[in-house]
Amino acid sequence: MLYIGTVSATGQGIGRPRDRSLDGAILAAARELLAEVGYAQVTMDATAVRAGTSKAAIYRRYKSKAELMFAAGVHGAEANPPADTGSLRDDLFALGARIRADMSAPTAREVAPHVIAEVVHSPEVSQRLRGVFVATERREIEAILSRAVLRRELPVVPTVATVHRMLGGALFFTIMVIDERVDDAELARVVDALVAGIHALVGQT
Amino acid sequence: MLYIGTVSATGQGIGRPRDRSLDGAILAAARELLAEVGYAQVTMDATAVRAGTSKAAIYRRYKSKAELMFAAGVHGAEANPPADTGSLRDDLFALGARIRADMSAPTAREVAPHVIAEVVHSPEVSQRLRGVFVATERREIEAILSRAVLRRELPVVPTVATVHRMLGGALFFTIMVIDERVDDAELARVVDALVAGIHALVGQT
Amino acid sequence: MLYIGTVSATGQGIGRPRDRSLDGAILAAARELLAEVGYAQVTMDATAVRAGTSKAAIYRRYKSKAELMFAAGVHGAEANPPADTGSLRDDLFALGARIRADMSAPTAREVAPHVIAEVVHSPEVSQRLRGVFVATERREIEAILSRAVLRRELPVVPTVATVHRMLGGALFFTIMVIDERVDDAELARVVDALVAGIHALVGQT
Amino acid sequence: MLYIGTVSATGQGIGRPRDRSLDGAILAAARELLAEVGYAQVTMDATAVRAGTSKAAIYRRYKSKAELMFAAGVHGAEANPPADTGSLRDDLFALGARIRADMSAPTAREVAPHVIAEVVHSPEVSQRLRGVFVATERREIEAILSRAVLRRELPVVPTVATVHRMLGGALFFTIMVIDERVDDAELARVVDALVAGIHALVGQT
DNA sequence: GAATAAACGAGACGGTACGTCGCGTCTTAAG
DNA sequence: CTTAAGACGCGACGTACCGTCTCGTTTATTC
Secondary structure (H helix, E strand, O other), rough: OOOOOOOOOOOOOOOOOOOOHHHHHHHHHHHHHHHHHHHHOOOOHHHHHHHHHHHHHHHHHOOOOHHHHHHOOOOOOOOOOOOOOEEEEEEHHHHHHHHHHHHOEEEEEEEEHHHHHHHOOOOHHHHHHHHHHHHHHHHHHHHHHHHHHHHHOOOOOOOOHHHHHHHHHHHHHHHHHHOOOOOHHHHHHHOOOOHHHHHHHHHOO | OOOOOOOOOOOOOOOOOOOHHHHHHHHHHHHHHHHHHHHHHHHHHHHHHHHOHHHHHHHOOOHHHHHHHHHHHHHOOOOOOOOOOOOOOHHHHHHHHHHHHHHHHHHHHHHHHHHHHHHOHHHHHHHHHHHHHHHHHHHHHHHHHHHHOOOOOOOOOOHHHHHHHHHHHHHHHHHHOOOOOOOOOHHHHHHHHHHHHHHHHHOOO | OOOOOOOOOOOOOOOOOOOOHHHHHHHHHHHHHHHHHHHHOOOOHHHHHHHOOOEEEEEHHOHHHHHHHHHHHHHOOOOOOOOOOHHHHHHHHHHHHHHHHHHHOHHHHHHHHHHHHOOOOOHHHHHHHHHHHHHHHHHHHHHHHHHHHHOOOOOOOOOOOHHHHHHHHHHHHHHHHHOOEEEEEEHHHHHHHHHHHHHHHHOOO | OOOOOOOOOOOOOOOOOOOOHHHHHHHHHHHHHHHHHHHOOOOOHHHHHHHHHOHHHHHHHHHHHHHHHHHHHHOOOOOOOOOOOOOOOHHHHHHHHHHHHHHHOHHHHHHHHHHHHHHOHHHHHHHHHHHHHHHHHHHHHHHHHHHHOOOOOOOOOOOHHHHHHHHHHHHHHHHHHHHOOHHHHHHHOOOOOOHHHHHHHOOOO
């Protein structure tokens, strides 16, 4: 879900080459600890020990604990846009189901609050968040809405940001803040209401 | 907005009574520092100095920095339910505007992420959050929806939780996560879509 | 052994009179704790609780922890000069045995090091120590030596301070510093050597 | 004079080696502060600042303030046994003069009381004290007495411990407890008495 | 008998130091 | 040049204790 990205250059060239297997070991160790003890209790020392390496190796790859945690909180950030289901309603449901899954991942639940805590202080984090994560979701929503227009379900594409807010917000808020699970029935209610809202936004009664 | 609550007992009874003026001084100091330097940079020592007291006095009232920050992040938690505006749409707009204001407060923006970070680990925090903050908002929404039913705008009261998720979620997500401001026009779009969604939920076309 | 003395005035006169039973309760509590946990681990709060009273009552009697500990470390400071045994050697042995007993008392062993730690910094403590404790012992030694002169064991009274240093020092050093017990045989050796030394000091071969 | 010894392992081997220059800086800082403000007023923070380092570096070397103070109270513990002066009396005077100097050192006067305060509670401290400090002095006294036997001043070597008690005790007691200076005349009196006592111990009239 | 004045218990208060912990950097030897 | 190991500077945390204070209450003496 989140993708904030690592920072360090590859370091290819002269000298001893970087041990690529450490990349995975470090991330795996970080993810495990994240899930086991939680963000605040993860320490760089413990991560290094778990990964069978040293702090120096970690700091050569991530410039801070926050960077490492961000990286560890990311699934793969791979763009796997849900396929066309044939209707606006089902497309939104499929997207909602994927977002729900992403947000429910333990590592995501650990890391997300700390990312949004930094948003206020770091324009850079704020921009990376919008540029990668938000932009991806909005692109997917735009694709879904465009398909609906092609399908003649909608006359025009409504404000993408508004749709995004309502779908993503409802899920984020419920899962992260209210700490409730979203079952399929509830997701269906949200999506149904959202579809009605979308029609209202584009001026259909 | 947030109310997590202090923990310490009142201490009434025998012995020197708590200096009630310190309660305010400590909270004020914490709020000022929170707004000035941000959650992570607030220190208990600095708070004590700013409040003109000592760490011991703070720890007599809050059992950790987190508790103090939570308390400081609370506005007043006063229930000031928006008055009846005469229509469902305007009632929701007014409520949305108040929630927007609460969430935009600097102290709330600082503290909220840390609260939701603890939700996963502390059932107690989770319950306090739901029991106070969420319950209050849902009660207000229920009142609004009930008035709409009385007004014959709606045939029955729809699922309150769903409405809450969509309104609160859209605002929280936009303000805290996406880090965008919500102007009146955008709030109107959200509320309009939500009203349409509410009608859909209760089975009107 | 040590007598440093309490400080507070009696407080007789108008108002509620001091509860004299507290005097004993406080001292007893302090002595018990001193023996149980040691000087550093005795706290004023614990002493108050043990004595069934409050810190205020203690601080009305002693102006600091050090004062209380000093008082608690004192036996009775009662002057009970050993009776005339009939010979210099036996008089010194009897005195040595009493000093040995005083120094071996658990409370004395706890308090004495802290008293001598203050000697360097507080001329007042230094003077009180010399004026009460040292002066008493030297008076006793002078009495013993005078009796020996009367008995014709010695031609004149030697330097009292030197005799005091050697007897008191040997015992203090062995018990407090070297942490060895002084049995009667060893005490006898010390006293015998001291008697010979005394004769040397007054010029007898 | 006192040697209690540091505790931490050398830390030789892999990893960044201990900065040996810090060892000296920390000890020097501790000694300075000890002499300037006294044991109780020395703080670990101030010591760290004075040494140009951090508390962590100190605690890596000493496991508590007491350990550091003990180490700082030690002169050099270098065994510099006084040379043969040609007579028992002068050998003892020379040794007494050196002990007097050691005990008069400000750091020793500060630390010694606290060491002997711990003797009662810590068998380890008690043993270290006896094993290093007492053993060294007794070895020196034994050497002196053996030379006297070779010189035919004495028929046999008397009980070393008794001689040690009387010499060391008289000095310790006078300097640390009674808080009086020991001038050469007084030291001579003590030594003369002691020599007579030694002869008595070995059976000469 | 009421007023006064101080002792009492309980416990909060300001201050200060302790010892611990984690971050991110630096330094070594080994590869 | 990377790695493993671990020391380093920094700075905050939460705890503990001292000696003071502020209450409400109790207990004598004085008016």
